[in-house]
Amino acid sequence: MMNFLDDDTKERKFHEENFPWKGIIGYIMSIVLTIFAFWFSLDHVSSLGPTLFVILALAVLQIFVQMFMFMHVTESDKGFPWQTFGLISGLIFVIAIVALSMWIMTFSSMAS
Amino acid sequence: MPPSHLSHWGLLITGDPLIYGADASIVLATVAIIFVLTKYKKWGWLWREWLTTVDHKKIGIMYLIAAVLMLFRAGVDAELMRTQLALPNLHVLGPEHYDQIFTTHGTIMLLFMAMPFIFALMNIAVPLQIGARDVAFPFLNAISFWVFFFAAMLLNISFVIGGSPDAGWTSYAPLAGAGFDTGPGENFYLLSLQITGIGSLATGINFLATIFKMRAPGMKLMKMPLFTWSIVATSILIIYAFPALTVVLTLLLIDRIAGAHFFTIAAGGNPMMYINMFWIWGHPEVYILILPAFGVFSEIAATFSRKAVFGYKSMVFSLLLISLISYFVWAHHFFTMGAGAGVNSFFAVASMLVGIPTGVKIFNWLFTMFHGRIRIKMPMLWMLAFIPCFTMGGMTGVMLAAAPADYQYHNSYFLIAHFHQVLIGGTLFGMLAAMYYWWPKMFGFMLNEYWGKWAFWLFNIGFYVCFEPQYILGLMGMQRRMYTYPKGMGWTDLNFISTIGAYIMGIGFLVLVWDIVYSIKYGERDLTGDPWDGRTLEWSLPSPAPHYNFAVIPTITHRDHWWELKQTGRQDELKIHEQDIRPIHMPKNSGKPFLIGLSFFVVGWGFVFEWYILAVLGLLAIFVMMFMRSAEQHPDYHIPVEEVVHTETALGRL
Numbered sequence: 096m097m098n099f100l101d102d103d104t105k106e107r108k109f110h111e112e113n114f115p116w117k118g119i120i121g122y123i124m125s126i127v128l129t130i131f132a133f134w135f136s137l138d139h140v141s142s143l144g145p146t147l148f149v150i151l152a153l154a155v156l157q158i159f160v161q162m163f164m165f166m167h168v169t170e171s172d173k174g175f176p177w178q179t180f181g182l183i184s185g186l187i188f189v190i191a192i193v194a195l196s197m198w199i200m201t202f203s204s205m206a207s
Numbered sequence: 208m209p210p211s212h213l214s215h216w217g218l219l220i221t222g223d224p225l226i227y228g229a230d231a232s233i234v235l236a237t238v239a240i241i242f243v244l245t246k247y248k249k250w251g252w253l254w255r256e257w258l259t260t261v262d263h264k265k266i267g268i269m270y271l272i273a274a275v276l277m278l279f280r281a282g283v284d285a286e287l288m289r290t291q292l293a294l295p296n297l298h299v300l301g302p303e304h305y306d307q308i309f310t311t312h313g314t315i316m317l318l319f320m321a322m323p324f325i326f327a328l329m330n331i332a333v334p335l336q337i338g339a340r341d342v343a344f345p346f347l348n349a350i351s352f353w354v355f356f357f358a359a360m361l362l363n364i365s366f367v368i369g370g371s372p373d374a375g376w377t378s379y380a381p382l383a384g385a386g387f388d389t390g391p392g393e394n395f396y397l398l399s400l401q402i403t404g405i406g407s408l409a410t411g412i413n414f415l416a417t418i419f420k421m422r423a424p425g426m427k428l429m430k431m432p433l434f435t436w437s438i439v440a441t442s443i444l445i446i447y448a449f450p451a452l453t454v455v456l457t458l459l460l461i462d463r464i465a466g467a468h469f470f471t472i473a474a475g476g477n478p479m480m481y482i483n484m485f486w487i488w489g490h491p492e493v494y495i496l497i498l499p500a501f502g503v504f505s506e507i508a509a510t511f512s513r514k515a516v517f518g519y520k521s522m523v524f525s526l527l528l529i530s531l532i533s534y535f536v537w538a539h540h541f542f543t544m545g546a547g548a549g550v551n552s553f554f555a556v557a558s559m560l561v562g563i564p565t566g567v568k569i570f571n572w573l574f575t576m577f578h579g580r581i582r583i584k585m586p587m588l589w590m591l592a593f594i595p596c597f598t599m600g601g602m603t604g605v606m607l608a609a610a611p612a613d614y615q616y617h618n619s620y621f622l623i624a625h626f627h628q629v630l631i632g633g634t635l636f637g638m639l640a641a642m643y644y645w646w647p648k649m650f651g652f653m654l655n656e657y658w659g660k661w662a663f664w665l666f667n668i669g670f671y672v673c674f675e676p677q678y679i680l681g682l683m684g685m686q687r688r689m690y691t692y693p694k695g696m697g698w699t700d701l702n703f704i705s706t707i708g709a710y711i712m713g714i715g716f717l718v719l720v721w722d723i724v725y726s727i728k729y730g731e732r733d734l735t736g737d738p739w740d741g742r743t744l745e746w747s748l749p750s751p752a753p754h755y756n757f758a759v760i761p762t763i764t765h766r767d768h769w770w771e772l773k774q775t776g777r778q779d780e781l782k783i784h785e786q787d788i789r790p791i792h793m794p795k796n797s798g799k800p801f802l803i804g805l806s807f808f809v810v811g812w813g814f815v816f817e818w819y820i821l822a823v824l825g826l827l828a829i830f831v832m833m834f835m836r837s838a839e840q841h842p843d844y845h846i847p848v849e850e851v852v853h854t855e856t857a858l859g860r861l
Contacts, residue, residue: 177419184443184447185447188447188534191534192451192534195535195538196480196483196487198549199483199538199546199550200477200479200483200546201546201547202544202545202546202547202550
């Protein structure tokens with residue numbers, strides 16, 4: 096869609112499959128991962144520590160599913176490295192938000 | 208909480224004259240609209256030209272209309288609050304009703320007035336400034352508008368059906384949780400923000416893609432107009448900030464309707480986490496609201512001083528720096544939560560740092576005007592009012608950023624005065640300046656200067672009379688969200704003055720609306736397309752621009768390309784030659800975005816009242832629409848050369 100309104104003489108550059116297999120597999124995988132995480136924590140399959148580890152691992156898997164199945168992470172553009180830029184800035188913000196939130200919330204452990 | 212003095216008869220709220228008045232006006236307005244559309248046989252026109260449009264210019268106009276309507280609605284809320292507070296112990300509004308009014312005032316002003324106003328400007332100006340024929344994803348753009356529109360309707364209807372939310376625009380847990388706030392009111396807040404958030408996020412992605420990928424050939428990033436740069440910074444902020452809101456609202460909704468305990472201490476949850484996550488979005492949000500205004504003022508300062516903007520590169524750099532720093536300041540909204548000296552120092556210093564790039568921008572605007580040939584037209588007048596007003600708001604912001612002192616100011620009227628001074632003096636002045644500036648480009652006629660000046664002076668004088676006393680009230684100990692106060696606190700005089708100011712602002716708003724109505728009838732036509740002697744590409748087009756914008760996409764060689772061409776007498780370079788015209792590839796109109804918005808309304812309604820069958824039906828309708836869209840074979844078409852030639856000839860450009 097990116098070149099949708101560009102000069103018409105240019106060919107549309109992106110590659111399009113006949114049937115969106117990638118999207119459908121990704122969709123199913125993302126749902127399965129979510130249900131598994133939900134079941135694992137709701138049914139108290141394990142104690143708190145291992146549960147946290149498992150759902151975090153599932154979350155990381157989920158990130159990869161999203162990036163490879165939906166977000167065209169393997170495609171690149173000749174000019175500016177958009178994907179790298181987007182991923183790095185996203186990482187910076189996520190790490191900052193998580194780390195700073197944990198720091199802010201330490202007061203509750205100090206208070207108790 | 209169901210207001211105790213209001214009784215519920217089914218869903219409709221009864222027992223309050225204000226609400227009966229609202230009922231009557233909603234019914235009357237609906238009947239009037241239906242009557243006019245039917246009498247003049249305008250239903251088809253409405254559907255074909257507006258409801259199904261994917262044209263960024265028309266979507267921009269619809270955003271603008273919605274924003275002005277919401278400014279009226281939330282402005283009425285403000286006038287009601289100031290009336291209630293004019294004197295001690297008044298009972299214009301009961302305490303529950305007052306809670307609802309301040310909640311909807313804040314929520315609507317930020318999410319349903321300021322945000323659509325910004326989206327209006329983005330839609331109207333960005334594609335024209337960068338030489339594009341539409342945005343990157345026109346269909347998605349229409350979806351963004353319609354989900355916003357129906358979310359706004361969902362929140363507004365809560366006033367008469369079900370009850371308005373009443374936990375403040377921040378809706379803090381645990382007060383907003385199911386335990387303390389029964390009834391559907393808070394659900395209206397959660398669902399309407401969630402739905403409009405989808406639209407905002409899509410708009411951020413859409414405009415970032417548009418600006419990065421669809422600029423005219425030759426327009427390097429550092430040749431872009433500063434308004435477009437401000438939208439780059441805004442879009443980045445939207446993309447990284449809005450997901451936090453989505454998550455926190457979802458968690459609170461799950462708490463409320465599914466009995467979870469994310470924010471309930473009793474079951475191991477933590478209400479402080481709501482506040483933390485809300486402001487992870489909330490602080491970048493206020494920069495989302497101000498950066499476009501900075502962009503607007505950069506355009507206006509340069510145009511009306513007939514000088515290139517001073518320090519273009521530092522302007523770009525400070526925009527990006529502000530958007531980066533603004534992610535690391537959020538805890539200054541809750542210094543008093545007691546996170547400790549380390550946390551508070553970090554966020555206090557980060558908050559003060561934002562003042563540096565902002566100061567750079569203020570000085571750059573002053574130096575742009577310095578030795579310029581300044582013309583005081585309406586946009587410039589609002590710009591000149593912005594500088595002192597916003598600077599004062601910024602200075603009091605630095606005062607609030609000093610964590611130890613904030614323990615004194617926190618949640619007092621000092622804070623109220625501060626954020627109204629930056630949001631009105633910054634964002635709203637910017638939006639109004641932009642409205643006057645781009646109005647001829649949107650509609651082909653100018654807004655009247657005489658009435659514009661009346662509106663300007665009333666609104667400005669009213670602003671200072673209304674809000675400056677509130678700083679002092681805050682220092683005297685008056686807290687926000689008090690529905691009344693006793694005699695003998697020494698607050699009466701200042702509150703009374705503040706209310707007078709609010710009324711003057713209200714009159715200013717009415718004169719502004721009159722200015723628009725008057726100008727529709729008598730406004731001076733803009734026949735040149737360049738009424739302000741502008742600098743950027745949009746002023747090289749006729750007003751209003753044809754729906755494909757550029758018959759031939761220009762090649763850019765300079766920053767302020769159009770000004771450069773005019774200075775060197777080379778306007779002919781943008782003249783169109785018939786042999787250069789090719790068929791123009793455009794997106795087709797579609798009714799689906801409107802229907803998707805409507806379906807989201809149904810989904811929202813279903814969740815608000817926990818009628819899950821309705822919610823599921825609405826979601827199904829959305830999926831069906833999305834599937835049909837995916838299966839569409841020809842969402843696009845070509846405008847034939849003859850039609851382009853015909854249009855351009857009629858415009859006198861061939």
